[in-house]
Amino acid sequence: MGAILPLAEPAPDAGPAGILQFAMPAVTIALLAYFLLFQPQRMKDQRLRQLVDNLKENDHVITSGGLHGVVTAVQREQGRVTLRIDETTGAKVRVDLWAISRVADKDSENTPSDSKTKK
Structure with a gap:
């Protein structure tokens, strides 16, 4: 017969x-x-948020949509910024402040003033 195991x-x-x-x-x-x-x-x-709050004219910015531009006017009351996106034609676009994803350095390669295309 088998051994009886104790109950746990x-x-x-x-x-x-x-x-x-x-x-x-x-x-x-x-x-x-x-x-x-x-x-x-x-x-x-x-x-x-601090960079966007301190945004001023001639700052180089990059939007969340990938537009590179130079700030020409800041309208804080309306929550908008006007960006110059083309140096040659002077094309401008208005974007909301929340769309600014980065404030670029003027000396960096990712600035809008770089007209060179890398191939």
């Missing part, structure tokens, strides 16, 4: 220590996600 005893109530043991990894993962993902994005958004 029910697990004792874990209580507060068991809940803490279960919640600690979740809290640790949430903190890591905050500091590695959310905090850097929040700081980047804050820097961009």
Whole structure:
């Protein structure tokens, strides 16, 4: 005949220590996600908002649609900016302030004044 196996005893109530043991990894993962993902994005958004708030004429900007232009007028009340997008014809376009995705350096290669095309 086979041996009779004892029945497993029910697990004792874990209580507060068991809940803490279960919640600690979740809290640790949430903190890591905050500091590695959310905090850097929040700081980047804050820097961009500060750059847009300090926008002035002759600043080189890039819109979220990829337009490169030079600021010719800032209309803060309407939330708009007028950009000169073509140096030769003087073509201008009005965009909303929220559409500005980057303020470019005047010396960088990605400025609108660069008329050279790389092949």
